[in-house]
Amino acid sequence: MFALRGIAVSLTFFVLLYCGLSALVAFAWHSVKVLRARERSIARTLFSLRILPIAASVVITLAFVVPSFQMLEPRSMDIDEGMGAIPFALGICALVLIVWGCFRVIVAQTKTTSVVARWLDRAHPLNVDAAAQMVTLRATGDIPPLTLVGVRRPRVLVSESTVALLSRDELRIALKHEFAHMKSRDNLKKLVFRCCPFPGMATLESAWSQAAELAADDAAVSSLDDAVDLAAALVKLSRLVPVEAAPVCTVGFVTGSIGARVARLLAWNERCQSQPHRGRLWYLIPAALAALSCVCVTYGPALVLTHEMTEWLVR
Numbered sequence: 001m002f003a004l005r006g007i008a009v010s011l012t013f014f015v016l017l018y019c020g021l022s023a024l025v026a027f028a029w030h031s032v033k034v035l036r037a038r039e040r041s042i043a044r045t046l047f048s049l050r051i052l053p054i055a056a057s058v059v060i061t062l063a064f065v066v067p068s069f070q071m072l073e074p075r076s077m078d079i080d081e082g083m084g085a086i087p088f089a090l091g092i093c094a095l096v097l098i099v100w101g102c103f104r105v106i107v108a109q110t111k112t113t114s115v116v117a118r119w120l121d122r123a124h125p126l127n128v129d130a131a132a133q134m135v136t137l138r139a140t141g142d143i144p145p146l147t148l149v150g151v152r153r154p155r156v157l158v159s160e161s162t163v164a165l166l167s168r169d170e171l172r173i174a175l176k177h178e179f180a181h182m183k184s185r186d187n188l189k190k191l192v193f194r195c196c197p198f199p200g201m202a203t204l205e206s207a208w209s210q211a212a213e214l215a216a217d218d219a220a221v222s223s224l225d226d227a228v229d230l231a232a233a234l235v236k237l238s239r240l241v242p243v244e245a246a247p248v249c250t251v252g253f254v255t256g257s258i259g260a261r262v263a264r265l266l267a268w269n270e271r272c273q274s275q276p277h278r279g280r281l282w283y284l285i286p287a288a289l290a291a292l293s294c295v296c297v298t299y300g301p302a303l304v305l306t307h308e309m310t311e312w313l314v315r
Contacts, residue, residue: 009087012091015090022201026204037042040215040219047189047208051193072307105195108248112247119143121141122239126163128312136158137156144246145162146159146254148245150187151249162237166236171233173221180219233260237254242311
């Protein structure tokens with residue numbers, strides 16, 4: 001009974017924290033739009049905000065709730081401490097949330113694997129200089145023009161119509177765009193989104209997707225000619241007849257706001273592409289060390305406070 005009670009307490013605290021943080025993120029993420037930063041930084045910030053509720057809930061539950069219950073909850077058999085209906089219901093909700101997230105991940109991965117397997121049928125390597133950095137396959141049939149598929153072994157599928165429609169330079173820069181998605185592991189990020197469902201997060205995920213596309217454009221372009229070629233590729237491929245919709249765990253080339261992407265590329269200049277300071281992360285080390293020291297010093301009192309909170313929750 002002690003173990004079951006500990007699991008129930010942990011699940012109750014987890015679901016309350018997850019729902020509270022998710023509601024806060026869903027309400028406050030729009031402030032990121034006012035940041036004057038590069039799209040790559042904005043995409044990282046949006047992704048961090050999207051996974052903050054699940055990550056923080058898991059860490060706090062495992063680091064504080066579970067240890068506080070194990071260390072401070074009496075184990076005596078003489079103590080018969082009941083649990084109210086509300087904590088029991090919240091524990092069930094937490095289990096449903098976890099199972100639902102796992103189910104969404106399995107369904108998304110299964111559907112993606114099935115569709116990609118069909119796309120890969122009769123596919124063969126594409127000989128393009130820009131494709132040397134990644135596995136690029138030329139596929140026949142009704143497939144999207146240019147798509148990054150796979151999580152563990154990412155590959156780029158290029159349709160026959162894309163090869164026929166784009167010039168060599170346009171195809172090269174379009175493949176560099178997909179390679180930027182591969183370096184950022186955007187397929188994996190989209191799969192992570194599936195495991196932490198919450199109402200109202202669709203707009204945040206859509207904003208992240210748009211920022212990720214703009215970040216990939218920036219990573220692919222290094223000159224005005226590259227920007228023009230990428231804009232031309234976007235315009236040409238956007239005119240193709242739509243085919244079967246791409247599954248969740250893929251990243252297509254013709255996504256996001258095409259008009260905004262094309263206008264942004266045609267306005268490209270050297271100043272917009274200036275490199276960020278690579279040493280910026282070093283400034284976070286003192287803050288991280290200070291936060292770690294604070295946690296170590298206050299860990300004992302924090303466990304006591306956490307135990308008092310969980311005791312109040314289950315009454």
